[in-house]
Amino acid sequence: MLFAHTLASSARCMHSGYALARWYERHRGEAKGSQRDNKWYAFFNGRLARGDLLEELVDLFPVLQPILDSPLWLSLTEEHGRRIDWEAAILAEREGKRLRVFSQPKLAAFAACPEWYRLGLLLMLLRTTSAWYALHRLWVSKNISVYVQMTCLAPPLSHISSELYRRLGELTSKGCFGIPAIPFWPANEREFRRNLRFLKLLAGRAVQKGWVPEVKPGAYLLLWILFGFDVEYRLRLVDRLRRRRWEFQIGCPSLVRYRLQVVRKAYLKSRFVK
Structure with a gap:
C-alpha cells in the first residue's frame, strides 16, 4: 500500500489504480486500456508488484527501495x-x-x-x-x-x-x-x-x-x-x-x-x- 502511494507520488499521477495503469501505459508506449486496472488497484490494497515489474519500477524510482527495505x-x-x-x-x-x-x-x-x-x-x-x-x-x-x-x-x-x-x-x-x-x-x-x-x-x-x-x-x-x-x-x-x-x-x-x-x-x- 505504501509502495503504491510512493510510486504514484514519484510518477506524479493521482493515487488510484486507474491513474497508475494509465501512467504505466504512457511510460511503456502502450495503447490505453492495455493494462488491467484491477492489478494496479490491488497495489493500493496491500499487494506488492513482483518480478520484472517490481525491478523495473525500483530502477525507475530508486526512492521505492527504502520502502521495501524498511x-x-x-x-x-x-x-x-x-x-x-x-x-x-x-x-x-x-x-x-x-x-x-x-x-x-x-x-x-x-x-x-x-x-x-x-x-x-x-x-x-x-x-x-x-x-x-x-x-x-x-x-x-x-x-x-x-x-x-x-x-x-x-x-x-x-x-x-x-x-x-x-x-x-x-x-x-x-x-x-x-x-x-x-x-x-x-x-x-x-x-x-x-x-x-x-x-x-x-x-x-x-x-x-x-x-x-x-x-x-x-x-x-x-x-x-x-x-x-x-x-x-x-x-x-x-x-x-x-x-x-x-x-x-x-x-x-x-x-x-x-x-x-x-x-x-x-x-x-x-x-x-x-
Missing part, C-alpha cells in the same frame, strides 16, 4: 506460531546496533525529529522481552504515541495514517507490545486525525512566527521538545503558537530556543553516526 513491516507483523527474535532483528539493522546499549540522551536524539524509517526500530524495541532492553521499552512506551502521530504528518506515512493507527491498535490489543495500552494513544481514529491536523497547524505557525526556520527538522524538533515540558508550560507555549499571524506576536521563549539548539545539534549528529 524494518517497519517486520515490526507490524503478528507472530503466528513462530517466534521472532526481536533482539536479533534490531541488531540486523544498520542503525539498530547503535541502540543496543541504553542511553537516554542518544535514544532521545535518535527520536528527536520523528522519521518514518526509524519508526520500525522503535516498535521492535517495544516488542523485545529480554531484561537487556527493559529501559528501552520503558522509554519507547512513553514516547511512541507522539512519535507515531508526528511521522504521519507528511508522506509517505500520511498516505496510510488511518491504516497504521488501526494496525497498531490491533497489535496492542493482542499483547504484541507487552503493554495493555499505548500511553496517551488516541481513543479513536477521529481523535487521531484531529491530533494530526492540530500538530500540522502548530508546525506551520512555528515557521510563520519565526520560532524555527523550516518545518523539518525545525518545527518537528520544536513539537517534540514541547512534550518534554510540564503540562502547564506546554499549554502556554501551544497557546502562543496557535495565535494567528496578525494577532499579538510573542517571540520564541529563550528556554525553548536553548532547548532547540541543543536538540538540533544532537539530532544532526545522530544522523551521521555510522
Whole structure:
C-alpha cells in the first residue's frame, strides 16, 4: 500500500489504480486500456508488484527501495506460531546496533525529529522481552504515541495514517507490545486525525512566527521538545503558537530556543553516526 502511494507520488499521477495503469501505459508506449486496472488497484490494497515489474519500477524510482527495505513491516507483523527474535532483528539493522546499549540522551536524539524509517526500530524495541532492553521499552512506551502521530504528518506515512493507527491498535490489543495500552494513544481514529491536523497547524505557525526556520527538522524538533515540558508550560507555549499571524506576536521563549539548539545539534549528529 505504501509502495503504491510512493510510486504514484514519484510518477506524479493521482493515487488510484486507474491513474497508475494509465501512467504505466504512457511510460511503456502502450495503447490505453492495455493494462488491467484491477492489478494496479490491488497495489493500493496491500499487494506488492513482483518480478520484472517490481525491478523495473525500483530502477525507475530508486526512492521505492527504502520502502521495501524498511524494518517497519517486520515490526507490524503478528507472530503466528513462530517466534521472532526481536533482539536479533534490531541488531540486523544498520542503525539498530547503535541502540543496543541504553542511553537516554542518544535514544532521545535518535527520536528527536520523528522519521518514518526509524519508526520500525522503535516498535521492535517495544516488542523485545529480554531484561537487556527493559529501559528501552520503558522509554519507547512513553514516547511512541507522539512519535507515531508526528511521522504521519507528511508522506509517505500520511498516505496510510488511518491504516497504521488501526494496525497498531490491533497489535496492542493482542499483547504484541507487552503493554495493555499505548500511553496517551488516541481513543479513536477521529481523535487521531484531529491530533494530526492540530500538530500540522502548530508546525506551520512555528515557521510563520519565526520560532524555527523550516518545518523539518525545525518545527518537528520544536513539537517534540514541547512534550518534554510540564503540562502547564506546554499549554502556554501551544497557546502562543496557535495565535494567528496578525494577532499579538510573542517571540520564541529563550528556554525553548536553548532547548532547540541543543536538540538540533544532537539530532544532526545522530544522523551521521555510522
